[in-house]
Amino acid sequence: MTGQIGAKIKSKRLAKKLTQAELAADICTQATISNLENKDRLPTISVLLKITDRLDMEFSEVYTYTSGKSANHTQIYQKILDLCRIQKHQEAYDLITTTIQLDQLETNSDIKRYYYYLGITAVIGYGKISDGIYYFNQALSKKENEQIDYLDISALNGLAIAYDINNEDDKALNYYQQSLTKLE
Structure with missing residues (x-):
């Protein structure tokens, strides 16, 4: 791929x-x-x-x-991304929860992506802030190697968004700063 x-x-x-x-x-x-x-x-x-x-x-x-090379869920993840782009986060969340089973994911990348998309769609689609925070932290806990990747940065930004929506400005700022530091 x-x-x-x-x-x-x-x-x-x-x-x-x-x-x-x-x-x-x-x-x-x-x-x-x-x-x-x-x-x-x-x-x-x-x-x-x-x-x-x-x-x-x-x-x-x-x-x-x-x-990575996990092709089994690539099309589903692409559909989820497309739905998120057009602000259909509830539909994306429903697609994740009905088509992807965590125990069938083989790579840490797929698991990270699964948790990231669950987090962002839960927060934006359904306003489930605590669920989103949990999912983003799950994504961050899956390490491929010592290098930071886009999913780590996305999960950090997801945490910042969740805390921002929840009016926890100090926590939001902390996670935004962490993501900027990782990008550098």
């Missing part, structure tokens, strides 16, 4: 008439771009964000490729 991201990045780069070196300038090395496009090696999340920004891409165009 990661091969698709390399092809997508390359296609966007060529459409903008950029060389690999021009795309990499002040972001990473040309070799990083080459490895991404040709060897399916993903850079860190911060580098990938800068690359997608330079190519005028929405990160959502590539983020589904960053979570």
Whole structure:
């Protein structure tokens, strides 16, 4: 699945008439771009964000490729993301709870994504703040490796949103700051 991201990045780069070196300038090395496009090696999340920004891409165009090789639920997660984009969080929550069973998820990435989407749709779709906080913390507890990924940052932002909605400004600010620190 990661091969698709390399092809997508390359296609966007060529459409903008950029060389690999021009795309990499002040972001990473040309070799990083080459490895991404040709060897399916993903850079860190911060580098990938800068690359997608330079190519005028929405990160959502590539983020589904960053979570590993679990294809079983990819289409469902994409549908959930699409529903969230059009503010149908209740429908997204219902889709998660009726189509995905936690005990069938094989990778930590899938489990993190499951909990993140449960959290954001519970908070925004149904106003279930305490449920959302629980789900976001569950997502954060699943570590793939020592590197931070977009789901960790999303879960931190989800916690900030939940606390913000609950008028707990100090906690909200703390989680927003944590997510910014992780991005740096």
